[in-house]
Amino acid sequence: MRLSLLLLLLLLPGPPPTPGMEDAAFPHLGESSQPPPRACPPRCSCPRADTVDCNGLDLQVFPDNITRAAQHLSLQNNQLQELPYNELSRLSSLRTLNLHNNLISSEALGGPPVSAPLPPSCGSGCQPSDGDLPAYLWGEARAQLSNAGLPPDAFHGSEAVVILSLSSNRLSYLPPSLPPSLERLHLQNNLISKVPRGALSRQTHLRELYLQHNQLTDSGLDATTFSKLHHLEYLDLSHNRLASVPAGLPRTLAVLHLGRNRIRRVEAARLRGARGLRYLLLQHNQLGATGLPAGALRPLRGLHTLHLYGNGLDRVPLALPRRLRALVLPHNHVTTLGARDLAGTPGLAELNLAYNRLVSARVHRRAFRPLRALRSLDLAGNLLTRLPGGLPGGLHTLRLQRNQLRALEPEPLAGLDQLRELSLAHNRLRVGDIGPGTWHELQALQVLDLSHNELSFVPPDLPEALEELHLQGNRISHVGPEAFLSTPRLRALFLRCPGGGWGEQGKQASHDQHRTGRLPGPPAPECGGYSGQPRAGPDPAATHNSTSATGREPPSPEGSSSVAQTPGAPLGHGPRRRCLSGASTRLSQASRAWPGSWGQGRCVHTQGAPGETQARSSHARHADHTSPAGRGPHSPHKWRRQQ
Template sequence: MAALPLLLPLLVGCVVAAVHPPRHRPPCHIVDTSVVCSDLSLTSTPADLPPGVQALDLSHNQLQNLSGDTLAGHTGLRHLDLHSNKIHFIQPGLFEAMHDLKVLDLSGNQLNVFAMAKIQIGTLAAVQSLDLSSNGLYTGMSDFFLADSPSLVEVSLSSNSITKIAKYTFSGASSLRRINLHNNVILEIEDGAFDSLDGLSDLDLSRNSIACIMDFNLSRLRSLNLSRNSLELFQSTSSTEPYHLAFLDLSENKLPHFPLLPTNNVIRHLDLSRNRLQSVDVAETKMPETVLKHLRHLDLSYNHLTGLPESFFRTMTSLAVLNVSNNCVTLFSVTDKDLLPAAKTVNLSYNSLQRLALSEGTLQALEELFLQGNDLRTLAHQTFQRLPSLNLLQLQENNLRVCPSETKPDQNHPSCVSFFSVPKLKFLYLSQNNLKSLPYRAFADTPLSLLDLSLNPGMEMHQDSLAGLEHSLVQLLLRENNISHLSADMSSLRSLKLVDLSTNHLTSLPAWNQGLSIETLNLQNNSLVTLERTAMAALEHSLKTLYLGDNPLSCCGNLDLVRLLQHSAVVVPDIEAATCVLHQGSDPVNIEKVTQEMCSGRKKANYIIAIVVIVVLAAIASGLLVKFCKSRREKYVRRFSA
């Protein structure tokens, strides 16, 4: 009896265990020497793992204290992933015995607690990649992890609370090549903070609070990201020492002037977008003209530029991509054949362009020209014909008028833009240009593959406006043009695959024939009641995708369409909105659910109603006739009774 009180808790525990059996942990995923034990609510490494593990993933668990016992004695690891745990203590010297450990991920933990105790993690003898991001670390705390890491090549300290990079922050990691300090609160970088890192090539300081860079002298650096800071000044030293910097990102800052770049540089990519630049006159910065000779990509978008002097491009002989979109530029001119000889893409969209002056023989390599969202009304005759490599031209949101093909040049009073015989132009966007008409053979001898004429309400198309595109045009976009009848002849466009006629007022389909091979047809939001049998028959062999929603279709007037949708591979992506009505006043029916019987029954009912109406009318007529005859007989009898 004395033992009963001792046995009672054990018995209760057994009963509870029987009712609620312990949950079995899902097994780790093991492939050769790699083990993944992620997101298993673990507090330590499972003891049943095979020996010889080289890669161990313990991310997204509940680990708190990291020791030899926690890692179950696995000292031969090469890759250890511990991110997103709750680690706030690491046994000092834990990684000294791991002579093969190359990659260590400690991100997303609570290592600020460990650092507050001012205990060093110990030697990271072989570690080459260390991730300490998102650990709540602030200034000085990284020293306890980097003090003795001679093999470290890359370190991430992103998304912490570091405000200052001290002179000796990285002194214990002299082999560093890549440092990521993205998303901290860095205000100050002490002089010489990176001087001990002879091999440093990539430095990410983006999304911090740095206000100025004075006397930039990291000559061995190849990539520098300073985007999303508060920079008002970037100035390099006046040294003629060769700089290896190839990638410089200064976007999303407060720079009012063009940065003072190293004199002897190899910068290929320069991003100055989203600053406060008002001028790009290099002469103002007193930089040598040769400073930009290696530049291949220049982004000046989203600034306050009002002009682009040709002198700015004088030595940009290697520039391939120029982006000046979303500024206030009113004139873009290239009058010298030696300017921008390698330019393939020029983006001038969303400026205030009123003039585009491109002289004969300039921009011979240009393939893509973006001019949308400007105030262009007229252009010099054959502006685009002078660009022999032009492949894509975006002109939407301007106020242009298209010339017919036979228009003669009038340099004094240009009134329209010619798209006739542009040798390599394949993609042309002319939507939202207030186009009132599309003239005869407007694009003849231009190998257009895509033509966008959308959002030009009231545009009248000549019957032969698309003549000359028979063998090239693949996509034709005519949405939102208030078209009630498509007058342009499309029957000979043998290469046409996609036609967008959505959001118009079409009551009938264009005249199509069997020679067409349209695969995608958008007829959404029109006034179509019946789709002509001949038109649908012409498309039946090629059509793959059809948009039909928001049309007042008649169910029984489109039985050919119903059969096409029910018995072919045609896909209707907006099928839920593709409805029809059986008779006036009836509720809409999804066109996929229409059957022959519905319409046959309706025809029979109509036939019966017609017979009833005829019988009633015949009865009424007979009654009237009998009444008339009776009246006549009575009059005759009265006449002879006297």
């Protein structure tokens, strides 16, 4: 009886604990004092619950212990030789997969398979999200992959992947059975010569496809290759071996990059399906004089930009789309501009004809008159001996450097009251060749480049609005007292000597408010003398913007952002400006020897060869826009929904 009572007491629950008496640090039975460890493969990092980063670990085997919740998997810069089906198939939540820089081969595939087309799972109103892969997962694309480790069912079960990168590999054809959910596919820098028929028939959500730097030929594509891609907006086929524009382009396509192929002819029939195309890049092909017949681009009614850089064209193509806004034709063989050559594109805002063979006698005086919307005109690197006439009054930028100009007259510049930048560098201009009143109507001109001409002194009556003046590389031997009286807003003056004066570094002096008549001090002997007498000034040591005079620390001689004292103003007074230079600058030690206004913190340009002009060149912007990551100037994120 007593034993039974004792057992009953032992089985009864005890009294409830008194509040505040428990030991919070003591773990209760069945509980852990720490949260459960996050599943992460050995040596990999898992910064978030949905991210696995195994970049650059020299892995030879696909890592195990990858959480099923992973959405971003980065495996670039390893030595994987196969991509096992069973590992990817269980990662049903995976959205981005990066397979750069591995050793996967493709002999196991046997031959290019054919995928049966499936109906689209996204209707016409579907708007897939970007699903951008975090930047720290992508790294550098230097892969050495091929198809041997990509079995036909490698991506079976990966129904959520929207971004897949297999770029810079050794793939010889487009991999089979790619996830139908893809929105962005990177296959650039491979050995792909063929896209098997039907290989892209299921990827109806694909928006961006990168196939540049491969070995694609016309026989490797057919009319159905891209026809099922009903959401495709960006297609890069540059740096291949194509001889013609691919057929079957979808109407949703906005950017088509075909630069650096072997295209000899563009046919209108190949472009009829791509009615929404806005950017067509055909630079560095082999079009020649007959490869772009009149009306070939007429189906592209909404075309915004056309690049034809380096195609051997001997004239501006005829019958271009009327809505064209930018026509880029540098480095061709154009010799003539007729009165009606540009009349079909009245909406042009940018025209680049740099580095052709234009001569003044063959440029009609009304050639540019129809272009009332033109804002930028680049005629650099031609054979012009005089300014063209009939320039549109709305021009903002006019580039005429590296021609053979020998004279400037007021008539061609009349009416250009909106011109902000004029480049006349590397011509044969002398001060006597600049007619009186030439600058009179350029009321908005802010940047004038007259560098590397044959000027013997600063041209008079420069525009009042001028802020930046390039005169380096001329024969200027002195600066007169009246040189800058007409330019009170001048902030940057370049007066480097052709022979490397001023300590053979070249000077860049910042100037403001020359109304006082206080002029720059004498230049170095290499550049000649000075017409007036050096004005009296403070001690040269004090002209280094000393703390006692200005209340600020003097700038470092080797600093990259030296500031210059306002010339002509008492030391420590007036506005201060940064020296306008893309290169690093330093204060000239030689400037301290002259107490004039140039001695007050002027700058020395220290980058590039002596005599190199600082004028900005536009034609380089249009050379090539291929970006390995698809983020070049014409990437989808730049052009999408532009009007």
